[in-house]
Amino acid sequence: MNQNPVMIKSVVVGLSLVLSVAGRSQTLDSVIADHQRAKEAILRPLEDKYDAELTKLLQKLTAAGKLEESLEVERLLKFRTHGRVSVIIGRWAWGTDRVVTIQSDGRFTVSKGDGGKWNWTNADQGEFTMIWDSGGYVDKLTISPDGNNITGSNNKGHKVNVLRSR
Structure with missing residues (x-):
């Protein structure tokens, strides 16, 4: 729909x-x-x-x-762990110039050409990991209970705070 x-x-x-x-x-x-x-x-x-x-x-x-x-x-x-995939699937405003699209097949793409894989680490708590194809970045993230915000940090010490893209 x-x-x-x-x-x-x-x-x-x-x-x-x-x-x-x-x-x-x-x-x-x-x-x-x-x-x-x-x-x-x-x-x-x-x-x-x-x-x-x-x-x-x-x-x-x-x-x-x-x-x-x-x-x-x-x-x-x-x-699809516990039906939580639907919560995370979609477009996310990643900074001011990138949109990350998280897909149901365990992949994500980026408007600027990058991408990678993601997987749940604790679906019941909304915790997941994103492994980027380039740059060696691994993000440990949590989706908010309302499904509109992702927060966490990456292996290089940078904080991550993104909003669902409308």
Whole structure:
């Protein structure tokens, strides 16, 4: 489902105004956080079912001796740890001049041509590692509970603080 981020933000701002007018003053951040929690509650059972179906498919492919297909499904399952992949997938404003796109297949690309691999180190806590293809950088990062901020540091001592790109 591809949604227009400007339209979504407009709806959220409108909801924020309605909530304020209704005497239940809430900040935009709290409305967004409530929305994120509601979305997680709805998506979690669907993602669990999807993971179970992928596991069944992996077993069937393995039993049939289809190694290449089995490896592809296994790789997808690995990066779906507890359905958390959907939280991290997307575009991230990395500094003022780069956008990093984190993909569900364990790779990421950068608007300026670099890229690399990422993997969960503790999905339940939102902790993951990004290994860049060039420069020798390894970032140890954590995604915020609302899914809009990534913080951490890299092996060269630089702090990382990025926001989801809209």
